[in-house]
Amino acid sequence: MSDEIRNRIIAAAAQVYSQLGFRGATTRLIANEAGVNEVTLFRTFGSKADLLEAMLQSRMAANSAPTISGDLSDPAAEITAWCAQLLEHLRGHSHIIRKTIAEADERPEAACAACEGSNSASASLVLYVERLRNAGFADPEADVGTAVSMFMSAMFGDALYREIIPQAFPQPVAAAPARYVQTFLRSVGVRASLPDRSRQAKVAGTRRRSR
Amino acid sequence: MSDEIRNRIIAAAAQVYSQLGFRGATTRLIANEAGVNEVTLFRTFGSKADLLEAMLQSRMAANSAPTISGDLSDPAAEITAWCAQLLEHLRGHSHIIRKTIAEADERPEAACAACEGSNSASASLVLYVERLRNAGFADPEADVGTAVSMFMSAMFGDALYREIIPQAFPQPVAAAPARYVQTFLRSVGVRASLPDRSRQAKVAGTRRRSR
DNA sequence: AGTGCGTGCAAGCACCCACTTGCTTGCAGG
DNA sequence: CCTGCAAGCAAGTGGGTGCTTGCACGCACT
Helix, strand or coil: CCHHHHHHHHHHHHHHHHHHHHHHCCHHHHHHHHCCCHHHHHHHHCCHHHHHHHHHHHHHHCCCCCCCCCCCCCHHHHHHHHHHHHHHHHHHCHHHHHHHHHCCCCCHHHHHHHHHHHHHHHHHHHHHHHHHHHCCCCCCCCCHHHHHHHHHHHHHHHHHHCCCCHHHCCCCCCCHHHHHHHHHHHHCCCCCCCCCHHHHHHHHHHHCCCC | CCHHHHHHHHHHHHHHHHHHHHHHCCHHHHHHHHCCCHHHHHHHHCCHHHHHHHHHHHHHHCCCCCCCCCCCCCHHHHHHHHHHHHHHHHHHCHHHHHHHHHCCCCCHHHHHHHHHHHHHHHHHHHHHHHHHHHCCCCCCCCCHHHHHHHHHHHHHHHHHHCCCCHHHCCCCCCCHHHHHHHHHHHHCCCCCCCCCHHHHHHHHHHHCCCC
16 A cells, blocks of 8 residues: 555655745655655655645644534633634644745635634634623623634734744743633623633633733 | 845845745846846845845834824724724735745744834733723733733734635724724723713724624 | 566756856946 | 946856656565
8 A cells, every 4th residue: 555655745745844835845855754755756646736735635634623512601611622722723733824824825725725724613603602692691792703803813823923923922821722711701791700600610720810 | 326226126025025935036036026137136135045134124124113102091092093003014014924924934033023013012002001900991800911912913813814814804904903902902801991981982983893 | 477566766857046257338437 | 538337148057846757676466
């Protein structure tokens, strides 16, 4: 089976592409990184463009944008868990996403695919907050669309740029999800409006502000 | 004077670089775009790297991160005006910033310079909100650092990615600053806490939510 | 033993890249 | 008129880069 070699090439392509981008990812570099002759690369994928497309597709297939469970009893904990998952996923693909988005002018379809996951994530959050609002736990006057858009920008910003401009992200990585969610919930008017107050103890650790 | 030619080359370099990035910005393309022989490019700047460095420096010199005036009487209007200015500036350099940040792994110093402006912008906003808080107009329990960080991420996200993934930014461009600021102010607990309530009329147009 | 098949290897092709050299042209200042 | 300088032009250099070709090796299957 050439399946193992195929995977090794794709992994190498991901590695090189995420560091050097499309133009910088030469077939020689990829082949070398994969420990494979350059010719097999062309024999397996046809061309450099086809290889990188296959690689992006395989990477975005593991997109798995998590959805928020429907449990309204503890919104902060619920969204924080989801947020942590989302951040982890984005951070794992940060280099590849950054390059792909930067080259969106030249290869728009790739960039679209890269962001598809975030669309569903965003929609999932909007839905959850609307349900909160309908249940009377969120401010009916809040601008949910804007708040969610800003929240998603914050997720991308943290995942993509923290390692480049760390000073712009004062919260430590571990505490970030809880504090993002807390600030987000304030912006949509969900404060201590939990139906069962005893549940707050569960997230007490995350609700301390450090300043 | 070779000054006019120098400027024309730099302008062309900016144009080409913002579309194709460092690797894609070949000296031939730049010279062609500038309407100049490729040789003069090397005679004027020495090398491609030096040329692009000079170009980035000249572009970031016009960085002009606006500062928020000290007027506390109408925070929403104050910050909204500042936010609109910031967005306009970022949007004007969106392509160049995107490329420079994406290539930060290879040319870190350039990326640092590109973000320097945003640091002072962020600091300026933190300062303003702290003054609001000290004056009793903001929630003393709010997590200002996180809120500002998220707000700045939202600014970058809007400026850099709106044209690529428009569906992630539901607010129209014109209305965006006001709605971002409104949502931000909610997150730090500034609501209708204006000292002089009659001043609210001034921002009435921006406080309607559309949804 | 024979037949594919997948892979490695060496070489090469045509083109692009940053950069150089040598020469010509035009134009301003003494 | 002469000199110097800035710019254009033509050609070339050494090295990359995507991709191809031809051939040899090893390994499974029958």
